[in-house]
Amino acid sequence: xxxxxxxxxxxxxxxxxxxxxxxxxxxxxxxxxxxxxxxxxxxxxxxxxxxxxxxxxxxxxxxxxxxxxxxxxxxxxxxxxxxxxxxxxxxxxxxxxxxxxxxxxxxxxxxxxxxxxxxxxxxxxxxxxxxxxxxxxxxxxxxxxxxxxxxxxxxxxxxxxxxxxxxxxxxxxxxxxxxxxxxxxxxxxxxxxxxxxxxxxxxxxxxxxxxxxxxxxxxxxxxxxxxxxxxxxxxxxxxxxxxxxxxxxxxxxxxxxxxxxxxxxxxxxxxxxxxxxxxxxxxxxxxxxxxxxxxxxxxxxxxxxxxxxxxxxxxxxxxxxxxxxxxxxxxxxxxxxxxxxxxxxxxxxxxxxx
Numbered sequence: 001x002x003x004x005x006x007x008x009x010x011x012x013x014x015x016x017x018x019x020x021x022x023x024x025x026x027x028x029x030x031x032x033x034x035x036x037x038x039x040x041x042x043x044x045x046x047x048x049x050x051x052x053x054x055x056x057x058x059x060x061x062x063x064x065x066x067x068x069x070x071x072x073x074x075x076x077x078x079x080x081x082x083x084x085x086x087x088x089x090x091x092x093x094x095x096x097x098x099x100x101x102x103x104x105x106x107x108x109x110x111x112x113x114x115x116x117x118x119x120x121x122x123x124x125x126x127x128x129x130x131x132x133x134x135x136x137x138x139x140x141x142x143x144x145x146x147x148x149x150x151x152x153x154x155x156x157x158x159x160x161x162x163x164x165x166x167x168x169x170x171x172x173x174x175x176x177x178x179x180x181x182x183x184x185x186x187x188x189x190x191x192x193x194x195x196x197x198x199x200x201x202x203x204x205x206x207x208x209x210x211x212x213x214x215x216x217x218x219x220x221x222x223x224x225x226x227x228x229x230x231x232x233x234x235x236x237x238x239x240x241x242x243x244x245x246x247x248x249x250x251x252x253x254x255x256x257x258x259x260x261x262x263x264x265x266x267x268x269x270x271x272x273x274x275x276x277x278x279x280x281x282x283x284x285x286x287x288x289x290x291x292x293x294x295x296x297x298x299x300x301x302x303x304x305x306x307x308x309x310x311x312x313x314x315x316x317x318x319x320x321x322x323x324x325x326x327x328x329x330x331x332x333x334x335x336x337x338x339x340x341x342x343x344x345x346x347x348x349x350x351x352x353x354x
Contacts, residue, residue, distance in 0.1 A: 003039070005055035005063050009072030009079075011044035013037040013053075022053060027095050027114040040098045041072035041079060042086040049087075078125075085125035085154035088162050092354060096123075102140055107152075107354075121354070122149045128157045132319045134312040134337055138347055141167045152354060155316055163320065163351060170334055170348040172303055174277035174293040178209060181233045187226055189251070190240035192258050194226035195219070205229070210278040210295050222281065223255045223262070224269045231270070261307060265289075268307035268336040271344050277303075285325055287333075304331045305346075310339035323349050 001022060003013040013019045013029070019037035022028050028047060029039040039047070047053035048068050057063045073079045082104050089096045095108040099122070106119040122144045137153075144151035145168065153165045185201045187194040196202050196212075196219040205211040205219060211229070212221040221229070229235050230248060237246045255262045265288055272279045278292040282304050290301035304326040312335070326333035327350070336344045 001052070002054045002056060002062075003037075003044075005044070005057050005068060005071065007071070008075040009041040009044065009068065011039040011053075011055050013039070022047070025052075026090075027097075041076060042083055042096075042098055045069055045072055045083055046087055046090055078127075081127045081156045082125040084156050084160055084162060085123065088154070089123070089354070094354070102136075102143075103151075106149075119149060121152045122147075123152045123154055125154045125156065126316070128155055128316045128320075130316070131313045132316050134308065134335060134347065135310055137167060138169070138310075138337060138345055141169050141347060145169060152352075155320070164354050165323065166350045166352045168348045168350075170332070170346040171275075172272060172277060172291060172305075172334060172346060173275050174272075174291070176209070176276045176278055176292075176294055178276065179204070181205070184234040184236060185229070187221065187229075187235060187237050188240040189226075189237055189246055189254075192223060194221040194223070194237065195240065196221065210280075210292070210297075223258065224266055227251070227255065227266055228270055228273055232273075261288075264307045264309060264336075264338040267338045268305060268344050271336075272305070279305075282306075285329065285331075286322065287326075290331070301331055303334050304329075305334045305336055307336045307338055307344070310337040310342075310345070312337065319349065320351075323351050327351055 001018040003011045005011055013022060014036045016035035019031065019035060023031055023037055028043045029037040031037055044055065045068055048055055048065050055063050055068060086096055086105060089107055093110050095112055095114060097106050099106045103122045104125045105123040107121040107123055108117050109120040141151050151167045153167065155163050155165065181201065181204055183200060185196065186198065187196055202219040206214045211225050212219045230237065237251055238244060239246055269279050272291050278296055279289050282288050282290040285304050287304040288307050289305040291303040291305055292299055292301050306322065323333045333349050335347045337347065338344050
């Protein structure tokens, strides 16, 4: 089946029979009124690489596949990376159609019928060298979910291997029953933690509500836990050395000096606790938090959470490592996007095989 290769790397098939055959075998191209078929660069490159079609240039000579690829790459920056994703999805049996920005492709489910079956995925194709842009991806995920599509990212590494990530906006929720304390709690600030010695609060906060870590008869709280408890329970904070009372503003100032992301982490911690989750440090997993739906004595953590600014950008290698660790221990990886006093937004990232 022979078509014409156009200067921009797309293809034209004028013979109505050949056009109909190519279209019917995988929904390649767009049928033209009156017969014939137009194919975009990805379809033209794929069919010629697979040996399922041939194209000729202006001199009516067969055009070798490397020239087909080079012509498409000249016409469209980033074509090489996107073509690898297109090629892989086609070989997995999906019907793949080019899509206008901000995504690369719309993908039908296997066995889907073009113009009858809704697309299952929106797919964007990225090089591992492109930055992970949290703000852009949250906006893109929101658009995809608004149209009932799953957003996939096909990330191509420097050896042309592909990794797929599924993104979704998440609202993490737990089922912890929180009982407010009636008595005033006294906490003693010692460097980067707060100590409780009174047996009542130690039992109520430590055992029942899963705050802090019990060391002997005392309960040791993180700065985040102490900050949150000051907001939700009657709590007095004192300096462990001088015994002087510490105002909240002074406490926050000291916390920010120790942790440059204290405000982002506190906003995330506050939201998760408010959603009835138990929130503990995620240090052992390279994350800010691990979050449990109930008391950690009863269940395993469900989430690993990283609190970051809403405009967060990072190398893809950092994200890939974090997702791999989370899934290796059977947890969901969430990025908490924090912007001022707004409610944090959570982006779930999952490595999949489509």
